[in-house]
Amino acid sequence: MNTESLAFSTPRESLGILLGLVRAEIVRAMEAELATKGLSLSFTQFLIIKRLARLGPMSATELARSVELDGGAMTRQLDQLERKGYLRRCRHEQDRRTLRIELTDAGDSLWRQLTDCNERVLSAAQRSLDEAEQIRLHDYLERVLHALRDKN
Amino acid sequence: MNTESLAFSTPRESLGILLGLVRAEIVRAMEAELATKGLSLSFTQFLIIKRLARLGPMSATELARSVELDGGAMTRQLDQLERKGYLRRCRHEQDRRTLRIELTDAGDSLWRQLTDCNERVLSAAQRSLDEAEQIRLHDYLERVLHALRDKN
DNA sequence: AATACATATTTGCCTTGACAAACATACTTC
DNA sequence: GAAGTATGTTTGTCAAGGCAAATATGTATT
Numbered sequence: 001m002n003t004e005s006l007a008f009s010t011p012r013e014s015l016g017i018l019l020g021l022v023r024a025e026i027v028r029a030m031e032a033e034l035a036t037k038g039l040s041l042s043f044t045q046f047l048i049i050k051r052l053a054r055l056g057p058m059s060a061t062e063l064a065r066s067v068e069l070d071g072g073a074m075t076r077q078l079d080q081l082e083r084k085g086y087l088r089r090c091r092h093e094q095d096r097r098t099l100r101i102e103l104t105d106a107g108d109s110l111w112r113q114l115t116d117c118n119e120r121v122l123s124a125a126q127r128s129l130d131e132a133e134q135i136r137l138h139d140y141l142e143r144v145l146h147a148l149r150d151k152n
Numbered sequence: 153m154n155t156e157s158l159a160f161s162t163p164r165e166s167l168g169i170l171l172g173l174v175r176a177e178i179v180r181a182m183e184a185e186l187a188t189k190g191l192s193l194s195f196t197q198f199l200i201i202k203r204l205a206r207l208g209p210m211s212a213t214e215l216a217r218s219v220e221l222d223g224g225a226m227t228r229q230l231d232q233l234e235r236k237g238y239l240r241r242c243r244h245e246q247d248r249r250t251l252r253i254e255l256t257d258a259g260d261s262l263w264r265q266l267t268d269c270n271e272r273v274l275s276a277a278q279r280s281l282d283e284a285e286q287i288r289l290h291d292y293l294e295r296v297l298h299a300l301r302d303k304n
Numbered sequence: 305a306a307t308a309c310a311t312a313t314t315t316g317c318c319t320t321g322a323c324a325a326a327c328a329t330a331c332t333t334c
Numbered sequence: 335g336a337a338g339t340a341t342g343t344t345t346g347t348c349a350a351g352g353c354a355a356a357t358a359t360g361t362a363t364t
Binding site for chain 4: 211212213223224226227228244247249250251
């Protein structure tokens with residue numbers, strides 16, 4: 001087996017691009033779904049709401065890390081979402097540096113609207129994979145992520 | 153099987169986030185690699201050089217599409233890369249609207265330096281997957297991409 | 305307790321990329 | 335071939351995000 005055919009059988013070279021393309025397509029699809037419901041939320045804002053709905057109140061830093069967003073950018077997103085009335089900044093009891101970001105009632109009911117969009121996009125994305133493949137895809141991505149983070 | 157355990161066994165809900173995390177990690181790793189070689193190239197610029205090196209001269213629009221970049225953004229990236237001497241804008245013979253972007257000699261030798269970085273990052277990323285799994289990951293991602301694009 | 309250091313959030317500054325308008329060049333139709 | 339339409343590139347404008355400095359608060363050391 002020569003180098004060419006090896007390169008062909010393991011097209012490792014485009015993983016970075018491919019991930020970008022898939023992600024961009026998901027973002028596009030999600031924002032389109034949101035738009036059809038008359039909601040003007042960015043994908044980032046959708047992720048923030050989702051995180052809070054799924055995992056409950058947490059600090060701005062935890063939130064930022066979990067959606068891979070810079071701390072400064074998070075402050076500004078929180079400004080917007082608070083202004084729209086979807087969440088609240090509370091002070092942490094013990095550590096007064098830290099915020100406790102929590103959804104308001106409006107935020108909760110927003111999330112109930114968003115679950116639909118979420119479901120539809122993810123179904124569309126994964127409809128070409130059977131259940132076992134979906135799980136494997138997720139597993140592979142997790143493993144790649146850990147491999148990159150724990151660079152021994 | 154209740155809803156909870158189903159949700160747990162098919163964690164479809166975080167595919168968007170997960171893709172973002174993996175991609176961000178690859179970008180970080182690549183820019184770190186570039187930095188260790190004293191090269192100040194963004195990931196986007198790396199992709200542009202790579203595309204040209206792999207596929208040969210093409211128009212700005214083709215290039216933009218292949219790295220999922222807006223046309224306007226591409227113009228400015230080309231400005232920078234041309235200023236650094238890595239590529240040339242030539243006019244297309246038949247269609248004088250169209251550019252033919254080609255690497256200069258400096259661009260070619262830059263790419264020879266970059267292949268190392270590319271290899272190291274992709275190896276790091278995929279070292280936790282065996283050969284068959286790497287191929288499957290690629291295949292799954294392609295299928296997800298097509299499922300999203302051809303929304304019948 | 306005073307000093308030094310670490311962490312959480314905010315703000316300012318800058319770069320990048322999306323979108324739209326402008327412009328140049330092709331193509332099509334009458 | 336003139337008018338209208340489509341395509342490729344450039345430019346202006348704006349919002350989003352990264353980075354660094356500023357500020358506030360907590361923790362550790364002496």
